Amino acid sequence: MGKAPAAGCDDAVTGLLRNLPAVGILLESEEIRSLTGQFPRRVVLDAAREVIEELRQRAIKERSIGEQDVTLSSLADSILRRIEINSQSTFKRAVNATGVLLHTGLGRAPLAPAAQKALHEAVLRYSTLAVDLDTGARGDRNSHIAGVLRGLTGAGSALVVNNNSAAVLLALNTLADGQEAIISRGELVEIGGMFRIPDVMRRAGVTMVEVGTTNRTHLDDYRNAITDRTALIVKVHPSNFRVEGFVKEISVSDLAPLCHEKNLPLLYDLGSGAMVDFHQWNLPPEPTVQEAVAGGADIVTFSGDKLIGGPQSGMLVGKGELIDRCKKNPLMRAIRPDKMTLSALLATLRLFQDPELLPETHPLYTMLTQPMDLLEKRAGRLAGMIERVVGEKGKVLVQKSFSVMGSGSLPARPIPSWVVALKMNDISPENVGKLLRHADNPVFTRIEDKNVMFDLRTIFDDEFDFVCKGLVYSMSI
Numbered sequence: 001m002g003k004a005p006a007a008g009c010d011d012a013v014t015g016l017l018r019n020l021p022a023v024g025i026l027l028e029s030e031e032i033r034s035l036t037g038q039f040p041r042r043v044v045l046d047a048a049r050e051v052i053e054e055l056r057q058r059a060i061k062e063r064s065i066g067e068q069d070v071t072l073s074s075l076a077d078s079i080l081r082r083i084e085i086n087s088q089s090t091f092k093r094a095v096n097a098t099g100v101l102l103h104t105g106l107g108r109a110p111l112a113p114a115a116q117k118a119l120h121e122a123v124l125r126y127s128t129l130a131v132d133l134d135t136g137a138r139g140d141r142n143s144h145i146a147g148v149l150r151g152l153t154g155a156g157s158a159l160v161v162n163n164n165s166a167a168v169l170l171a172l173n174t175l176a177d178g179q180e181a182i183i184s185r186g187e188l189v190e191i192g193g194m195f196r197i198p199d200v201m202r203r204a205g206v207t208m209v210e211v212g213t214t215n216r217t218h219l220d221d222y223r224n225a226i227t228d229r230t231a232l233i234v235k236v237h238p239s240n241f242r243v244e245g246f247v248k249e250i251s252v253s254d255l256a257p258l259c260h261e262k263n264l265p266l267l268y269d270l271g272s273g274a275m276v277d278f279h280q281w282n283l284p285p286e287p288t289v290q291e292a293v294a295g296g297a298d299i300v301t302f303s304g305d306k307l308i309g310g311p312q313s314g315m316l317v318g319k320g321e322l323i324d325r326c327k328k329n330p331l332m333r334a335i336r337p338d339k340m341t342l343s344a345l346l347a348t349l350r351l352f353q354d355p356e357l358l359p360e361t362h363p364l365y366t367m368l369t370q371p372m373d374l375l376e377k378r379a380g381r382l383a384g385m386i387e388r389v390v391g392e393k394g395k396v397l398v399q400k401s402f403s404v405m406g407s408g409s410l411p412a413r414p415i416p417s418w419v420v421a422l423k424m425n426d427i428s429p430e431n432v433g434k435l436l437r438h439a440d441n442p443v444f445t446r447i448e449d450k451n452v453m454f455d456l457r458t459i460f461d462d463e464f465d466f467v468c469k470g471l472v473y474s475m476s477i
């Protein structure tokens with residue numbers, strides 16, 4: 001081939017390298033020309049270059065390459081395989097066997113069928129995203145959802161943005177830029193790496209005034225901190241941890257009268273966005289958006305992809321006059337949601353108009369409310385399938401374990417579940433986990449007591465085959 005062999009190569013290797021055809025000649029050959037008919041020439045060329053380079057490196061390293069590796073038909077096979085590998089997206093469907101219902105790395109909640117359908121409609125052709133049907137002029141993209149949110153939450157007005165972090169930033173900046181906001185020391189929380197309340201306040205242009213202590217804050221702490229410079233009182237739901245023991249927190253309904261007496265707005269960052277009473281499913285009661293609004297919060301912010309189980313989004317609900325000010329903030333343009341988000345979110349929110357049906361209409365709630373006896377039965381079925389795949393090479397057990405909500409929601413309460421536990425004789429659980437992640441349909445598991453765990457609460461029935469195929473692949477490597 002054209003390139004000079006690497007310095008220090010002996011004659012045998014030089015000879016081998018000479019045997020490699022030049023890429024140009026390769027592409028003109030009959031065998032490869034069939035590929036250029038199927039794939040863009042550029043794609044074939046890149047793959048051919050990679051295959052030749054790999055052989056070149058191998059010749060230098062191992063001082064030999066088999067004659068059979070450089071025949072045109074074998075090169076064509078290698079190039080086709082390479083094209084297939086190169087064309088695979090790294091962003092694909094995954095099986096969530098971790099038992100974490102809202103797994104941020106796996107895209108949080110699966111969308112409800114109604115939301116998938118709405119999303120499909122919205123992106124198929126053009127849509128009525130932001131037009132006034134009467135005049136045909138530009139309309140308000142926020143209007144579709146505002147009505148549904150008002151009905152669901154009892155708030156006077158509503159606004160959708162990219163995520164809850166954006167909602168908090170927007171509210172802080174709109175209501176207290178260049179001024180002071182009062183917040184309890186017990187609520188200076190961090191929500192996953194980059195979102196820390198003190199940092200967000202600073203970025204929003206707000207001077208933070210901390211009151212109370214880590215574990216106890218009283219109403220008088222807030223009252224005594226209010227001055228002429230105060231523009232806002234902020235409350236944050238510590239959604240991803242619990243403090244127990246000698247603690248005192250002022251509720252929204254106790255704080256709201258003070259705020260209104262002093263003519264100050266009360267911003268409540270609720271985070272997880274519970275719209276229904278979780279107590280009915282034996283889970284710890286989460287403060288709901290409805291309670292926050294009824295309790296007198298002037299703006300409540302929350303995520304669309306935590307307990308609402310919709311697409312990534314954030315919402316602000318509250319007093320019309322304050323929401324209008326948020327809408328007019330120039331930041332709004334930078335954080336406005338697109339048609340995919342809005343269509344999927346709208347359809348998801350509509351499901352909450354019929355909360356009793358959520359376990360049937362919404363996959364997050366189907367998973368959450370699955371009874372233990374059904375989980376046990378499904379675990380038995382998956383275990384049988386896995387046993388047939390691993391045979392004598394591993395041990396398969398069905399046992400009780402715990403799922404969690406994830407994404408910092410409902411932190412204090414593990415959710416009982418049934419799992420299939422797998423221990424392979426010759427592959428470490430870490431390795432099984434890694435191989436499963438690299439399968440054609442990646443499977444994500446958790447490791448417990450040196451077992452690979454498949455949690456039935458987050459695996460769908462039609463994914464059992466993917467799990468088995470993943471194991472077949474893992475055992476073939």
Ligand SMILES: *Cc1c(COP(=O)(O)O)cnc(C)c1O
Pocket residue numbers: 163164165166168191195236237238239240269270271272302303304313314408
């Ligand atoms: C999750 C959460 C956020 C961040 O919301 P994202 O939608 O993930 O950006 C902010 N505040 C609280 C209290 C949260 O729980």
